[in-house]
Amino acid sequence: MEYEAIIGLETHIQLNTETKIFCNCKADSWGEPPNTNICPVCTGQPGVLPVLNKAVAEKAVLLATAMHAEVQRVSYFDRKNYFYPDLPKGYQITQFDRPIAIGGYLDLPMPEGYTRRVHIIKLHIEEDAGKTKHANGYRLIDFNRCGVPLIEMVTGPDLRSADEAAQYLIRLRQLVRWLGISEGNMEKAHIRCDANVSIRPKGADYLNPKTEIKNVNSIDAVREAIATEIQRQIREVEAGGKIEPWTLEWDEDAGVLRKMRSKETEADYRYFREPDLLPLVMDEEWKARILADFPELPLERRARFMAQYGLPEYDADILTTERALSDYYEAALQAYNGDPKRVSNWVINEVLRLLNERGLSADQLKVTPQYLAMIIRLVDKGTVNTSTGKALVVKVEDTGKPPKKIVEEEGLAQVSDTGALRQICEKIVAANPKEVEKYRSGKTSLIGWFVGQVMRETRGKANPKEVQKILRELLG
Amino acid sequence: MMELLRMEAHEIAAAVRAGKLSARDVLEATLERIASVDGIPGTIGGDPGAEPDKIHAFITLTAERARAQADAVDAKIAAGEDPGPLAGVPFTVKDIFVVEGTPSTAGSRILANYIGPYTATPVERMEAAGGVMLGKVNLDEFTFGSSNESSAFKPTPRNPWDTSRVPGGSSGGSAAAVAAGEGWLSLGTDTAGSIRQPAAFCGVVGLKPTYGRVSRYGLIAFGSSLDTPGPVARSVRDAALMLQVIAGRDPHDATSAAVPVPDYLAALEKDVRGLRVGLSPDYFRIVRAEGGELVEEPLPAEIKQAVLDTAERLANMGVEIVEDVPMPHNRYGIPAYFVIARVEAASNLHRYDGVKYGYRTPDRVADMREMYRKSRGQGFGLQPKLRILMGMYVSAAQYSERYYQRALQVRTLIRRDFEAVFDPEGKYRLDALLTPTTPTAAFPMGAVYGDSVLMQYADQLTVAANHAGVPGISVPVALNSEGLPLGVQLLGRDFDEATLLRLARAVEDAAAFTAKV
């Protein structure tokens, strides 16, 4: 029988606010010693009270809007009560039945060509807990992460394969970075994911019991853990077994799933309204201020790049991976005012290489879009040849000087003066009688070697087309 | 010395600011008074019956800290600076507030070793205003009680009017200290009547401000939607002086309201003529709960008489007395409170788990869960356990609708009663309601403690104000036939403490009541 997988994801996205959600501690403690980025509030000292960080609500509204979710005018905070040593208050402040946004969707263009639409059930704000570390027979607790702001987003059971689940995370990561609400760094667990997985015969319209895979924190882990679980469920069902609603844990190193405590007694969190916080009122005025600079979203921009500039899907996809890069491309194109594909080639080949090599984002480059456009123009006009143009990209980045200035200072302008070139070509031909002999006896591919010699003589500045023309004449 | 002790706080502050008294002298006189009347402080494992004629208001006396503060006030005076409106006034703090560097125990074994790492906003404001903190006074464990007997720190406070009786609770240490002349002011908290009831029992003034008027930051939480810090003082004027200092918006408390704080002392100067004060028959009926059975009966005659006498005196001053004001949902205050306060308390007390501060069991434990169970089992007394268990029950997913949601709806009806009578366009258009504060005078120690329902009903005349959020003040007006103080309560409009204080001042002026000290 053919099966299909039914997958829903719960993701926790760590926001890149300056401070924690309910106190003035720094939000990001990466690399800091344990229990140093803490205060009375986030360690749940007696008598303390939470005060909501405005930026958290604002970032949630940005994400909700990007997900086409309905931002609620009034939302509420609730307490989720449970004991765990990394939860200093004994309850997590979260949003339960009246979250900040409801509904929405994210479209996933799949490499195979189809688009999967994933529905969002709800999106809410909550605080993170601390970290626990195993020691030999006991545990170590670090509260630095307590109170880090999270957005939890729950999808419908709309994903149909491990690849689709991975694609969801890829697009989500792209989106949160695009919006500037999260670093979206999965190595630092800025996006964490729980996956609900079940299978059914292909085409069926009912849902089978599902298992929940906890804490899969990389895109590869999501793909592998879900694929592994789908295979396990198929084997189980084929063998006449039944799927139990287990909670599973993915061991990334061993590549195996392990079963966690059985779910039969669902914990009673005794949710109730957080009396220490007022309802979050997102009035139209505030919302309008938050959304005033709302950006064109990556998939929209990708489609526009194809339609407006006639770029191939491949180019459009790469140029829109990061917002800064796509802004860079458009700025360069505007400055260049010519063939969009030509600019795309330069950005994808030269600029992207530079970004990767130097770990920069496009908005940090000294070789600005305007400079890039100038360089391409210099190549177009034949002032420099292509390889000098490529080298110029790096030189501009290194020095911050305008491309023309570098060309002047370093004398990089291409030699197109036929008289001067003819002299050099004659010199080369005269100095290499053996090679001339071979060429004339039919090994015409040596033309490239001769061109190379001339280029060397001119330190790369010669116009290669012109050189070739003269050489053919002399050798002919 | 008694001369000094009989001065009011505002007089002390005025004298200190004028350089006529030194803060240090005031403090030393107060410390002497404490040494002579208070006896041994409450301790974990202390003898409950020790020194039965002493007050035992204190858990922690911070004399050295107080001396440093008093000296700082005197230094400011010497330097020509204004040390603030509480200059040199010694005050105590209910040990439910966290104060940096001092034990902050909530009267519980589970926090007995906890040293405050920060200072509660109202305490900070009092100290910044030149007040001199004497130390932390006893209370019911986590404020859970109306007699102070549930504190884990023994001996518990006794009533200065009759030390065989309770001072009331949970701000029992506060009321007893102020009544006994151990400091002029005390910072208390009121969740169902915990400022007003002990104030009535001890013959002092107790003010529960509007919810949101005074910051809760640093108040160890019980019922977060009900808890209100407020003054315990020997006079209405002193209560006004203290409220002036502690009131107002605090960025550390999201529920502290952005409402301007008026000049309360100036408000006291205004005439009460023309104000409308209501009397409600629903406050002249009480519920007696013994052995779990609830019996409705009339208010004891002498308490009712104290209220009626007060009304008559107010009428003589030109106040319009409005009779037969309906407050039909008052009687549901305690049942609703049993639910709401427990749900909040159970959650607020989750954090006491032996992990990061406070008591951790010394016993060997096999795992985390056992550590929780033993630490909480050994660290909490009976009253916190009772509240936590009830909170667990009424907020459990399957019961929440039946209990918690319903209690919150009943709370709406209680609130509406107040809105109706205070409505300026309505039938009654009241400026305040005049009611008894308590259904009885101070009861003997041991008479009620243990019967948690009977104890809770001690708050039946005060709790509605907490549900509704409105301000209330208890003013001592008379002694009963046994020589025990009786208080009357004024309940007012949201954030209108000024009118309440103005009326309370009139009540105080007209009453034939003399303070214990």
Next chain:
Amino acid sequence: MPEEEITPELFEHLVELAAFELGAEEAEYLRAELNKQLNAIHELEAVPLPPDTPITSHGVPYTREISAPPREDHWQPFPHPEKLMAQAPETEDGYIVVPDIPHEEL
């Protein structure tokens, strides 16, 4: 006396939720008091309650005018994290030490 609503079994469940270890006598007292309190709580059922009655979370309505705005996102480090750590019953290398949480994986 009213019927016992909080049976010994239910009581055990609540004790488990509350994470208490109780002595027998203490447990008996607590269960009896809970049942007495429930008797009082049942008074609420006599309150005529229109079905659309809203709930009140805080007595005083927090109108827009009196509600404080959310906090600005500015870092202000707490000066004494070591004071917080000094309260911990057991620490090691800056971490708080607690007993193990076994049986997590089956």
